[in-house]
Amino acid sequence: xxxxxxxxxxxxxxxxxxxxxxxxxxxxxxxxxxxxxxxxxxxxxxxxxxxxxxxxxxxxxxxxxxxxxxxxxxxxxxxxxxxxxxxxxxxxxxxxxxxxxxxxxxxxxxxxxxxxxxxxxxxxxxxxxxxxxxxxxxxxxxxxxxxxxxxxxxxxxxxxxxxxxxxxxxxxxxxxxxxxxxxxxxxxxxxxxxxxxxxxxxxxxxxxxxxxxxxxxxxxxxxxxxxxxxxxxxxxxxxxxxxxxxxxxxxxxxxxxxxxxxxxxxxxxxxxxxxxxxxxxxxxxxxxxxxxxxxxxxxxxxxxxxxxxxxxxxxxxxxxxxxxxxxxxxxxxxxxxxxxxxxxxxxxxxxxxxxxxxxxxxxxxxxxxxxxxxxxxxxxxxxxxxxxxxxxxxxxxxxxxxxxxxxxx
Amino acid sequence: xxxxxxxxxxxxxxxxxxxxxxxxxxxxxxxxxxxxxxxxxxxxxxxxxxxxxxxxxxxxxxxxxxxxxxxxxxxxxxxxxxxxxxxxxxxxxxxxxxxxxxxxxxxxxxxxxxxxxxxxxxxxxxxxxxxxxxxxxxxxxxxxxxxxxxxxxxxxxxxxxxxxxxxxxxxxxxxxxxxxxxxxxxxxxxxxxxxxxxxxxxxxxxxxxxxxxxxxxxxxxxxxxxxxxxxxxxxxxxxxxxx
Numbered sequence: 209x210x211x212x213x214x215x216x217x218x219x220x221x222x223x224x225x226x227x228x229x230x231x232x233x234x235x236x237x238x239x240x241x242x243x244x245x246x247x248x249x250x251x252x253x254x255x256x257x258x259x260x261x262x263x264x265x266x267x268x269x270x271x272x273x274x275x276x277x278x279x280x281x282x283x284x285x286x287x288x289x290x291x292x293x294x295x296x297x298x299x300x301x302x303x304x305x306x307x308x309x310x311x312x313x314x315x316x317x318x319x320x321x322x323x324x325x326x327x328x329x330x331x332x333x334x335x336x337x338x339x340x341x342x343x344x345x346x347x348x349x350x351x352x353x354x355x356x357x358x359x360x361x362x363x364x365x366x367x368x369x370x371x372x373x374x375x376x377x378x379x380x381x382x383x384x385x386x387x388x389x390x391x392x393x394x395x396x397x398x399x400x401x402x403x404x405x406x407x408x409x410x411x412x413x414x415x416x417x418x419x420x421x422x423x424x425x426x427x428x429x430x431x432x433x434x435x436x437x438x439x440x441x442x443x444x445x446x447x448x449x450x451x452x453x454x455x456x457x458x459x460x461x462x463x464x465x466x467x468x469x470x471x472x473x474x475x476x477x478x479x480x481x482x483x484x485x486x487x488x489x490x491x492x493x494x495x496x497x498x499x500x501x502x503x504x505x506x507x508x509x510x511x512x513x514x515x516x517x518x519x520x521x522x523x524x525x526x527x528x529x530x531x532x533x534x535x536x537x538x539x540x541x542x543x544x545x546x547x548x549x550x551x552x553x554x555x556x557x558x559x560x561x562x563x564x565x566x567x568x569x570x571x572x573x574x575x576x577x578x579x580x581x582x583x584x585x586x587x588x589x590x591x592x593x594x595x596x597x598x599x600x601x602x603x604x605x606x607x608x609x610x611x612x613x614x615x616x617x
Numbered sequence: 618x619x620x621x622x623x624x625x626x627x628x629x630x631x632x633x634x635x636x637x638x639x640x641x642x643x644x645x646x647x648x649x650x651x652x653x654x655x656x657x658x659x660x661x662x663x664x665x666x667x668x669x670x671x672x673x674x675x676x677x678x679x680x681x682x683x684x685x686x687x688x689x690x691x692x693x694x695x696x697x698x699x700x701x702x703x704x705x706x707x708x709x710x711x712x713x714x715x716x717x718x719x720x721x722x723x724x725x726x727x728x729x730x731x732x733x734x735x736x737x738x739x740x741x742x743x744x745x746x747x748x749x750x751x752x753x754x755x756x757x758x759x760x761x762x763x764x765x766x767x768x769x770x771x772x773x774x775x776x777x778x779x780x781x782x783x784x785x786x787x788x789x790x791x792x793x794x795x796x797x798x799x800x801x802x803x804x805x806x807x808x809x810x811x812x813x814x815x816x817x818x819x820x821x822x823x824x825x826x827x828x829x830x831x832x833x834x835x836x837x838x839x840x841x842x843x844x845x846x847x848x849x850x851x852x853x854x855x856x857x858x859x860x
Contacts, residue, residue: 527714532703532731
């Protein structure tokens with residue numbers, strides 16, 4: 209008896225009771241569908257985080273002033289200005305693996321156009337900022353380095369701000385807006401960048417030259433830089449080298465003794481991305497393990513129905529043995545039957561899971577991603593469930609005594 | 618008549634049920650030649666079912682030797698016995714034991730699956746066997762579409778499909794009415810005339826009358842063993858012609 213014949217015999221047995229076969233596999237179907245759908249949602253969320261950070265740039269460091277801890281008391285970063293304008297220049301010129309730097313001075317304030325007003329974040333920075341963020345303009349140009357040096361009252365607005373103040377499809381280039389009562393001329397509209405992983409709208413922002421910001425929003429250029437510094441490393445690989453270079457430089461410039469903590473903090477965006485990804489992964493794993501439990505419950509369902517089947521078909525087993533089937537043939541027949549049930553359930557489950565993932569994607573506007581390896585694992589797992597829960601009933605069938613089995617009523 | 622096909626020598630079968638040991642067969646010796654038609658008779662508890670199970674290689678004796686077609690089967694493993702059953706023995710049961718929702722053709726071909734035969738050859742041989750029992754027009758019928766007599770004939774086709782050395786029939790007419798019984802017995806008669814060795818277990822003497830030799834059992838022992846002129850189905854020389 210070859211394996212093909214074994215499969216045919218098992219399939220015939222399954223098809224002779226279709227409704228029961230369907231109900232038996234339902235547990236596996238639901239389990240696999242849940243695993244596939246959950247993993248698709250998880251992978252989608254992960255991809256979205258990755259995309260969001262890729263939009264930020266993976267070779268980007270953010271430098272924050274302030275101390276990590278003072279005498280055991282944790283103070284927020286930026287709670288104490290420790291970075292100077294000279295630090296900024298030194299980082300740009302003295303650390304090899306740094307490609308560009310840009311200061312970021314921020315405040316939230318209300319903008320006033322002719323008829324509209326809108327509260328948003330105003331960032332004081334340099335033209336390098338747009339280069340580092342790889343952020344093109346849809347209209348106009350960013351302000352220039354001479355604009356920064358002269359403290360020009362020029363502004364670059366994000367798409368959201370432009371829409372809110374001037375309406376969609378407006379071309380507000382050259383128009384004046386008032387920031388804290390000071391008129392600024394719009395020289396550029398930044399291209400739409402979308403949302404960050406936390407839902408923050410990148411386009412809801414206004415950028416002005418950093419000198420103008422310091423003078424008009426912060427009351428003059430002081431020694432300390434009242435904000436953060438955006439640093440771009442020469443490449444993704446060079447990011448950690450840049451990080452250690454900056455740390456060494458700043459510790460030296462701030463004359464920190466070796467036993468003192470840094471009075472600044474460097475955030476590596478890829479680290480943050482990693483942490484977020486890990487969070488998503490943990491969540492996915494949790495959901496998937498709940499789904500896996502339902503697979504096991506499905507397996508118990510298969511075992512139950514296989515045991516019923518063995519009892520019901522005792523005479524058939526006895527007959528097959530009388531006609532020359534050995535224990536191995538009977539074992540194989542029932543094992544293949546359990547396996548076919550669970551694999552069929554697995555395949556239906558994959559279909560259902562994909563359908564559910566698509567439905568979730570459509571109705572919740574979530575990104576879902578079907579990964580081929582998840583399908584492979586899900587089907588493989590359901591096959592394993594079939595074998596694990598099928599082996600006991602199959603062994604029971606194969607160990608029947610043909611005489612007893614033939615006499616069974 | 619030919620050489621010894623079945624040779625039981627001092628065969629004893631003891632069943633342990635709880636603390637009590639039941640001796641179902643007590644040092645039975647029996648030789649059956651090729652081409653014989655032996656009816657084993659006896660009341661229930663006489664040991665004839667145990668005898669049937671041993672002859673059919675479904676069970677092994679507690680002591681003694683059993684040789685089938687020159688092979689000592691009493692020492693064989695379960696796996697080897699399955700092979701011997703498949704190659705040398707055809708079974709016919711009282712309750713037919715056909716697979717439900719399965720065509721006559723597939724039912725008749727069942728032993729060939731375990732012989733490892735290809736599908737085409739299986740179908741050819743099963744069709745041939747069904748033709749031999751007069752069911753060539755019923756290949757695709759399922760058991761529930763067949764009469765009792767027809768079902769038993771499918772079972773007989775299944776028993777002969779692997780060209781066995783011996784057919785063991787356990788009360789083959791027990792579930793049939795008298796007329797159908799005679800038809801089935803006539804079919805056995807045909808097969809016997811064509812050279813098949815038959816062993817028939819029954820408690821009905823008019824069924825045993827079809828055999829060429831009657832072995833009577835009581836309390837696990839053979840009490841008589843007689844040759845006789847086999848009865849034929851009078852007035853029905855060819856039962857296959859009847860619907």
